Amino acid sequence: MEQNVICRGLSKTYQQDAIIVQALSGIDLDVPKGDFVCLSGPSGSGKTTLLNLVGGLDAPTGGEITVAGQRVDLMSQAQLATMRLMHLGFVFQAYNLIPVLTARENVEFVMQLQGMDRKERRARARAILEDVGLEGLENRRPAQLSGGQQQRVAVARAMVSGPSLVLADEPTANLDSRNGEMLLELMRKMNEGRGVTFIIATHEQLVMDHARRLIRLHDGRIVSDELQR
Amino acid sequence: MSTLNVRLLYTLAWRNVWRNHRRTFVILVAIAFGIWSMVTLAAIMRGMIEQQVRNVINNLTGHIQVHAVGYRDDPVVDNSMPPPGPHMVEVLRGEHVRAWSTRVRVPAVVASERESAGVTLVGIDPEAEQGLSFIAEAVTEGRYLESSGDCGVLLGRKLVERLETSLGKRVVLMSQDVDNEIADRGFRVVGVFDANMEATETGYVFTGRSVAQEMLRLGENISELALVARDRQDLGAVLQLLVRVAPGLDIQPWTKLEPLLVLTVKMYEATMLIWFVVVFLAMSFGLVNTLLMAVFERTREIGLFQALGMRPGFLLSQVLLESLTVLMIGLVMGNVLAWATIASLADGLNLSAFAEGLEWAGISSVIYPLISASDVISANLLVLVLGIVASLYPAWRAARRVPVEAITRI
Structure with missing residues (x-):
């Protein structure tokens, strides 16, 4: 099976003054294309760190990471930016929309950076905003949307440019259960319909229940890796 | 991008x-x-x-002045020069020059029946001076000089006050002639001028150039030639032409004449x-x-x-x-x-x-x-x-x- 993410002996240490924190230690991980993986564990277990390293948002202190066939740990900042732009989508806990852009413009943002022409951009943005149930709200700015609506815009933005991998960090943490459920359904739909790989870091049972594969971390190590269905 | x-x-x-x-x-x-x-x-x-x-520039300096060598250090009748020759006149009537005139300009003493003052006596050609210096437009009382042979004088308002004289009265002007003899002559005040600066009103007395030449026994000689060019920023061409036709004279632009x-x-x-x-x-x-x-x-x-x-x-x-x-x-x-x-x-x-x-x-x-x-x-x-x-x-x-x-x- 074609692998989307491969980690070998991945480690990350942080130093704060004299204290050294081992956030990740010797992680070996293979995530096949189209998988729906959930990283779980208590706070400080290394879920977000692993997600950041895979997404090239942070640099490992040891080991290798390969995403979509490219060695992320060897890339420059500019190469990482291009890799994120062309292959990755991000959904963060705190919505993270661009406040000065409308919902449609937020969704179009990545496509615009990719240099896609306006007509195609518009069509794709309209279609995906409909898919996430935000038709009619396209011209609202983030401050005029509810938390659930904002997170749906974030998912739409992460998906619209056709990434091979979406990384989501606690995407439902700020949502009520109804909105959380809706968001997960949406992600499952994207995963099944478009074959996009999802890696979601969470400590919420609801998210774990939706995952096809559940990886548990503790003190920066993988303690279990199970297929759920 | x-x-x-x-x-x-x-x-x-x-x-x-x-x-x-x-x-x-x-x-x-x-x-x-x-x-x-x-x-x-x-x-x-x-x-x-x-x-x-x-x-x-308006106050008699112009854009360029021509003098006999030594005049700028000692502006007396001894340092006078002949009137411009035909080659120089040709340059002065050329495309670069807007107005020009010759002057007699010497230190003098002016005296009324009550007071006297040190001044610069300037003999001008009234018609040529128009458009070259301030004096033609500055006369606010009486009249402007009519010709180079006009025997009247123009005094500044402050000088009139200082001399306690007035329009129509006579004053005496005294200087040295070419033989270093005292040359003096009575003049009637025909006009009073106002200037921007008090120093101008108290410093200059104007009369006809021929009258000044006669009084100082200068013959046709003059003290200076002043001109205004068409472009103040571009005096190079006219300076070159003047130096070529009058190599023995002191020819200076206003930037050299007024270093301060x-x-x-x-x-x-x-x-x-x-x-x-x-x-x-x-x-x-x-x-x-x-x-x-x-x-x-x-x-x-x-x-x-x-x-x-x-x-x-x-x-x-x-x-x-x-x-x-x-x-x-x-x-x-x-x-x-x-x-x-x-x-x-x-x-x-x-x-x-x-x-x-x-x-x-x-x-x-x-x-x-x-x-x-x-x-x-x-x-x-x-x-x-x-x-x-x-x-x-x-x-x-x-x-x-x-x-x-x-x-x-x-």
Whole structure:
């Protein structure tokens, strides 16, 4: 099976003054294309760190990471930016929309950076905003949307440019259960319909229940890796 | 960078500028006030400089003067010269020269029945002097001289007061003739002139050139030839032609004849530059502070941009474009305000309260601001270029952040 993410002996240490924190230690991980993986564990277990390293948002202190066939740990900042732009989508806990852009413009943002022409951009943005149930709200700015609506815009933005991998960090943490459920359904739909790989870091049972594969971390190590269905 | 990305950059920059209205307004006011003060002050100073230069040029100096060698060191009858020959007249009637005239100009004493004063006696050709010096337009009482043979004299108003004389009365002028004998003659005051400066009114007495030549037994000789060129900034050609046709004479442009004035002009320009830099420095602190605040406030957002695939160079460009947008709006506001201020002073800025000091410096008490394209361009370019340079630090801070540090910052 074609692998989307491969980690070998991945480690990350942080130093704060004299204290050294081992956030990740010797992680070996293979995530096949189209998988729906959930990283779980208590706070400080290394879920977000692993997600950041895979997404090239942070640099490992040891080991290798390969995403979509490219060695992320060897890339420059500019190469990482291009890799994120062309292959990755991000959904963060705190919505993270661009406040000065409308919902449609937020969704179009990545496509615009990719240099896609306006007509195609518009069509794709309209279609995906409909898919996430935000038709009619396209011209609202983030401050005029509810938390659930904002997170749906974030998912739409992460998906619209056709990434091979979406990384989501606690995407439902700020949502009520109804909105959380809706968001997960949406992600499952994207995963099944478009074959996009999802890696979601969470400590919420609801998210774990939706995952096809559940990886548990503790003190920066993988303690279990199970297929759920 | 593609057109699409430039449009995206501009959209983000424009909307970010108006994100915090109050802060943007404060920095816009600072920039506008800065450029307003630069342009307005430059126009007032340029007006003062120009007026001072014109006053001096009008006040008998002209653009170029021709003398016998030694006259400028000792302006007496001994250092006179023959009238211009045919070759020189040809140059003087050429395309480069707007007006010219010959003069007799010697130190003299003027005396009324009550008082006497040291003056410069100037024998002029009244018709040729029109358009060359101030005197033709300055006569406010009585009449102007009618010809080179006019035996009347023109006195300045302050000199009339000092001599306790008046129009129609007689005065005696005394000087040395070519044989170093005292030459004196009675003249009737036919006109009184007003000048911008008291020193001019008390320093000169005008009569017909032929009358002065006769009194000083100069024959056809003259003391000086003055001319006004068509372009004050381009005297090189006419100077060259004159030197070629009169190699034995002392031919000097106004910049050499009035070194103090040239020094004053340079001093004004240096003062303007210092003012520009001081204003800019004050302004740049506000600009850098504002941009730094804007960058720090948006740290998470910058991390998000990076996470979404925005390259560091694009981020740098975005912050710089924000700065450029604020600078441009501020510059437009400042220039419009400056233009309105200068237009409202078209009838002159009355500084008569400081008239005495100004006159000492050779400046009239009413200043007419003068907008110079070079001053406006320099001020705007200085603010724009240095403003962008000042913005590089906040922009660089934004671009060099590691995405994870930015995005996890709360």
